[in-house]
Amino acid sequence: MKTQVIVAHPHLENSKINKAWMERLKQEENMTVHDLYGAYPTGRIDKEQEQTRLLAHERVVFQFPLYWYSSPSLLKEWQDVVLEYGWAYGAKGDKLHGKTFMLAISTGGPAPAYQAGGYNQYSISELTKPFQAMANLTGMKFRPSFVLHGVHPLTDEQIQESAEDLVRTLQD
Ligand SMILES: Cc1cc2nc3c(=O)[nH]c(=O)nc-3n(C[C@H](O)[C@H](O)[C@H](O)COP(=O)(O)O)c2cc1C
Numbered sequence: 001m002k003t004q005v006i007v008a009h010p011h012l013e014n015s016k017i018n019k020a021w022m023e024r025l026k027q028e029e030n031m032t033v034h035d036l037y038g039a040y041p042t043g044r045i046d047k048e049q050e051q052t053r054l055l056a057h058e059r060v061v062f063q064f065p066l067y068w069y070s071s072p073s074l075l076k077e078w079q080d081v082v083l084e085y086g087w088a089y090g091a092k093g094d095k096l097h098g099k100t101f102m103l104a105i106s107t108g109g110p111a112p113a114y115q116a117g118g119y120n121q122y123s124i125s126e127l128t129k130p131f132q133a134m135a136n137l138t139g140m141k142f143r144p145s146f147v148l149h150g151v152h153p154l155t156d157e158q159i160q161e162s163a164e165d166l167v168r169t170l171q172d
Pocket residue numbers: 009014015016017018019064065066067068069070106107108109110151
């Protein structure tokens with residue numbers, strides 16, 4: 001399955017997790033890694049180019065560090081610009097129908113924080129409902145998210161292991 005991984009990280013130069021995931025995913029055949037902040041340093045998204053890229057892949061992955069319980073902001077801008085009425089949704093908006101959609105997220109907070117009673121109160125499934133709703137409205141099949149919690153103390157080896165886990169998940 002041809003997969004496009006859209007990476008949204010505003011400071012990849014300081015990233016440990018998302019950079020490691022990106023570099024590992026680039027080695028895979030049938031996988032296109034798209035660095036959104038690198039492609040659009042001014043923040044002006046090329047709608048046509050992004051729509052063409054989407055059409056060329058059967059699976060779409062949004063990969064990002066959790067920022068304020070959501071994605072970094074350029075990914076929201078990408079949604080607003082690229083997923084137009086009549087193209088991605090609406091009466092004739094069927095271009096994404098049947099594709100598979102997945103999230104790959106790293107979080108600073110540890111796993112126990114992401115549940116009722118934990119210090120963040122809500123699970124990642126709850127916090128990512130807008131992405132699930134986006135997939136639903138555009139006719140994409142939402143797959144369970146790949147989530148790595150509590151990333152700050154991880155060793156390079158553990159980070160590399162998580163990259164292998166992500167590759168395995170995307171091979172299914
Ligand atoms: C602006 C900002 C907001 C953040 N918000 C959250 C958050 O809501 N929940 C959380 O668990 N971690 C949060 N973090 C921590 C990041 O998720 C964490 O640093 C990131 O996943 C590490 O990945 P990286 O090595 O690719 O940068 C935030 C970090 C920044 C800089």
